[in-house]
Amino acid sequence: MNAITTVELKPTNMMIPLSSIVPLSFGNCRTNRNSESYQELLNSIKTRGVIQPILVRPFDDKFEIIAGYGRFEASTELGLETIPAFVKVLTDAEALEHQLEENLTRSDLDIIDECKAVQQLSAFYNGDRKAIADRLVWPLRKVNERIEILRCTSQVLEAVRTGAITVGHALLLAPFSEKLQQGTLAKVISEKWTVAYLRERASKGQQLLALAKFDTNECNTCPHNSAAQSGLFGLEDHKAACSKLSCFKEKTNEWLEVRKDELADQYGTVLLVQQVAQEDRHTVDAPTVGEEQFNSGCMTCEKRVVLIDDRLGRSLGTTYINQCIDNICYTQCVKALSQPEIEEVEEESADSIALDIDASNTPADATSAKPSTPKKAKPKKTVNCSVSSKVVETNKRVLRNVSASLLMPEPHFQSAMTYAALRRLASGYKPLITELSPTDHFSQVLKSAMALDETTLMAEIANVTLHLSSKQSDDSLNFTDMMISLLSDCQNPTDAAIAKWMPTKEILSQYTIDGINVLCVESGFVAAFDNEKEGEFAKLTTKGKPQLIDTILKFGFDWSGFAPKEFIALIK
Known part of the structure; x- marks a missing residue:
């Protein structure tokens, strides 16, 4: 060490x-x-x-x-x-x-360094701005502003850094296209526009309706549609534009929310482009990290996200799929794929060789025989995957029930649970024997109590009961994790867990469409489903998550003997 x-x-x-x-x-x-x-x-x-x-x-x-x-x-x-x-x-x-x-x-x-640091945290927290605000003890508005500023071009950000313009100027410029930001920045600096004046000018700006992502039928008769006036003067070739930017932005944001919900079913986490810096994201695919890693790890990883561009202009609504926002994991996966094959040799111990010689009638010179031909084997690559917290919690609930069903019939478990419950109430209690944990933390006490024989445990129960006459204490605890930790004390916990796992609507709903696809491939469901007509399952995945789940649950497939790897991995 x-x-x-x-x-x-x-x-x-x-x-x-x-x-x-x-x-x-x-x-x-x-x-x-x-x-x-x-x-x-x-x-x-x-x-x-x-x-x-x-x-x-x-x-x-x-x-x-x-x-x-x-x-x-x-x-x-x-x-x-x-x-x-x-x-x-x-x-x-x-x-x-x-x-x-x-x-x-x-x-x-530096304000820009601060913004970029918050942007890095955004990648770590999968875009959860509330979590960032809570962790930094900041108002949510402050976090939103720091991320919003990074929608500005590098020239605008540098102008803020040098003091040529203020943060207020940058926030007003942030929603606009790169071209418009650049042109306006020059005027703001040369003509010394105030934030109030820039706000006034920005309110008079226009956005081409041809670039809108939302339904523009209502815009045809809107007085803020420039085409409504141009038609009166015979300007039929005039490009329709919205001159009420607040309305355009509001409708765009509503469209973005709907689009994010649509993408979430497929990819899980959907972030806006400015929430993750270019250097903090990488396009991940099978050629980059390997077939096994991509299909069994990345496809179900919550760090594989989709980004959607919310900047007004031609890029609005552009999506970037399969974006890995875990720099360290991505680098490890790429490195693992590029590593050469490792030659592994099976070696017999000196004791086993001697035993073979003593137990046989081989000639004396047989001891100089050459060892067996070395075996070559590829090193097994670790499949990295940051499983969705929703999936983890759902799996934990199932495993908790598995643990309870295996342990409840055991009288010793009931005695240990009784002792741990009493110890939780006892402040400053000193166990009779050193093997018991001196801490009052419920999980540790329960684990150490399970290792005692029944006679010793009953003596401890009697002693802690006596101690409770004077002091009490309380401690937070997680019964789910505690029960799962006890599975290692049971016989064949993995088999029992696999037997308990079954796909339900609640469980499947926690996965993305790609995640469900991985479950169905690894369990053999896809092969069984396509046995009737090849390619049907692939078509089914395009019809939305609700229909996909409903069809899976109605199909007569035997799921026994299968459980997701992320479910089994929770058993310590």
Whole structure:
């Protein structure tokens, strides 16, 4: 075990060599630094050293720096060998959150860097802006504005960064096409337009109705339709345009919501283009990550999303399917596919060879015989998949019932449950024997109680009951996860779980159409369904999720002996 793995489970303060620190895999959310502030930091570290530890996380045999880039760079520049660090195991989302919070609290983070950091969080949280707001303790409006600004062109964003225009200008320019943004930006700067004046001008802008995605029949008689007036003057070749942008945007947003719902059945998560940076998404397909990975992993992964363009203009409504927004997983999958085959050799142990010689009448020189021909085998590639939380929770409910059905007939389980329930109420209780968990956490107490013999357990029940006369406590617990964790103590839990799983309307509804397709292929349902007429199942998947599910449930297919891999994976 290397030095890093020893701190993986417990946050630790320690001095770390600068040579053991590497940048975070997805970089620092701050791209600009105030030179004056940095010089003050240099002088401070030169005089007093690094007072505030940097934040790092274990990474292979090194550490990735999450927060404290300024202190790290200054220490490197000054030639220091070590730096105080707080080592903590963090997920990518947690690391980015810590980094953003660090920069926000220490000094003003560049507004565009802040927006891009929020955009990165949007990818981690699958576009759930409310979750981002809750995590950062921000108003939802602030999160929405930060993401909205990134609809601007790079030139507009740079103008905000340099102070040539304000955030208010950018928010007004954001919904428009790239061409219109560019032309207006030049005028805003050269003519020094105020936000109020830009708002007034923007309200008088027009959008070609030919580019509208919503039904424009109602627009034919609308007074804000330029074609209604042009016809009076014989301008028949005039292109109809809407001059009431607020109405155009409202109808566009209504169309987008309907379109997102349609795409959600097929792909699960639907995000707007500006919610995920170009560098944080990749088109994923079988040639890129391999047939097995794509069909058994990516097709059911909640990180495979569809993006829809909501920018007004010709790109409005454009969809980008099969977009992976998990940079790290994508990179691992691509790398795994490109790895060469590994030659594996089956080796016999020295003991087994000696045993074979002793037990046979082979000549003495037989011991020099050459070993058997090595066997070549392809390394099994891990199928990465971030399963939808809805699917996970549905599977957990089924497994909880499996656990209960296997354990309830056991008197010992009932005694252990009684003891755990009593221990939950007992504050400061010390068990009679050391084998029992000293913690009051329900799940751990139940697990340790299950390992005791009945006599010892009954003595503990009597003792904790006596203890309850004076103190009480409460603890949050998750019965579902607790019951699933106990499956490992049962006989043949996997077989029992598979026997319990059956496709229902509730279960299938949690999957996307592609996810249902994977279930049907792996279970053999597609082969059985197409046995009557080849290609019928493929046609069925185009008719919408409700009809697909209804047909599957009505078809006489024997699902026994099958359960989804993500269902089985929950059994620890």
